[in-house]
Amino acid sequence: MSRRQPPKGNTAPKFRVLSPEVAQSRSKPSPSPSEPAAASSSAAKPHQSHPSSYSHTPNSNSNYNPKSRPSFFTRFQKTYTSLPHQVRTTARVLRFLVPAIPIGIFFSEHVFQVMWVRGPSMTPYLNEDYETMHTKSDMVLVNMWPWGGSGWPWERKRRLERGMVVTFRSPANPTHTALKRVVGLPGDRITTRDPCMKSSQIVPFNHVWLEGDAEDPRKSLDSNTYGPVSVSLITGRVMAVLWPRWRWLKWADWEKGVVEGGEEGRFGGDYRRGVRERVLKEAVKMERPMLE
Template identity: 35%
Template sequence: MSSASRARPTPRSNSNSNPNPNPNPTGSSSSSSSSSSSGPRPRLRSRSRPWLNALAWLPVIFFVEHHVVSFATVSGRSMQPTLNPDSSRLRQDIVLLNRYKNMELTQGATRTDPKAGYQIGDVVALRSPTNPSRLLIKRLIGLPGSLVRTLPPYPERTIRIPMGHCWVEGDEKNHSKDSNTYGPIPLGLLDSRIEYILWPPSRIGAIPNSNSGWEKRVVHPPGMTMGTSMTTPPSKASTRVVGGGF
């Protein structure tokens, strides 16, 4: 009787039988770990840059506002109709102050330079002689040596402006306290020149000419006429709101 025997299968080793094929017990590679730990750092630096940029611009903004140009809201009626022709507080003029004129004067501006310094007829901002923290707006009509025919309540009918001083008046005489009340103003109180009206939109543009007739009351020294410039030391103070009287 023939018979056939069945051979037993030889057991084979399984190379994939390791239950933990990853030798790294953390389950992540070192490269991914390092990249994940260093990932947020660039984002943190990028978030801080806008603040650093803003801080870097603060000195520039401060310099421009105090020495170049600034803005101010005009209050009061002393410069009507040139400024604030509408007495409503809702329609007050916002003007541009040119403080660069003071910088020009410190760089040796002279009367022979028609573009330098303050000029007769300019509308200027100045420090109040009774309250230097307050900024006022008046018209510059007299320089050192000018002969001015004054208005009440000034006690003298005429005055010769002394050296180092100027004469300022409001365009609306009935609502202005100016040199006719306090006399000549030291040149050092001049802060800036009013260049443009920025608000309201219907009045945007250069400062209009005055029709108050002050030119007929002022006699300037020989060679000094409208447009003549003068020198004065710079003013370092600053403010935002401009009032109409001393």
């Protein structure tokens, strides 16, 4: 009996045993044509995640409110109220004191200044009791606006006049502020007194002759010692005596021999007549010092 041969067209496939490595490689799904770039990027950066996974997007169910954070002023006020009472009181005082300091400095340097008059050079007009009480001094008010007239800031022309009591930087000691009376103006011829070496002196342009009111020349260090004084050294004009006896100083009556406080003969008649007789007015024609 013969065995039938299977037809040639219906040959069954033959099975083949694969190794474990080949079987594992064939079991992985092959990437689609549209995903090779994404797959390679994921393989290059396996630990990098998408940025959107870290962002916080508030939704309607969250309690996030961007305005709920307190402002700087709110935090400052809360901190201020928690401070002790003494600290808050000190801060409240400094709040008004700190702005007042520069204002006060400007006012005293450029507007008005209160000064004490020391020494006997202006006696008896100032420091009236100096001969009997050497410890008593007058307190005066000095107008620091440029000299002349009433000295108000809106006056465009201000000039010096005879009889004015002014403050100035002493030529003998620039760090010292002196106080003397204007006796001569530019062009005046002054008959000097001790210790001046010249018998007479003509006041040059833009200078003034200053002397103290004391009769004894040894009690006053003035132009008889260091000569005419430049108007650039003058810092202010004495307006009034504040203490111990209030007096408003008026220089206009100096030429008549009348001074404040002498109306009742307190300083004698025709106050300092001898000083005015030593001044020959306008011996040389010169322009008066003026600030415009």
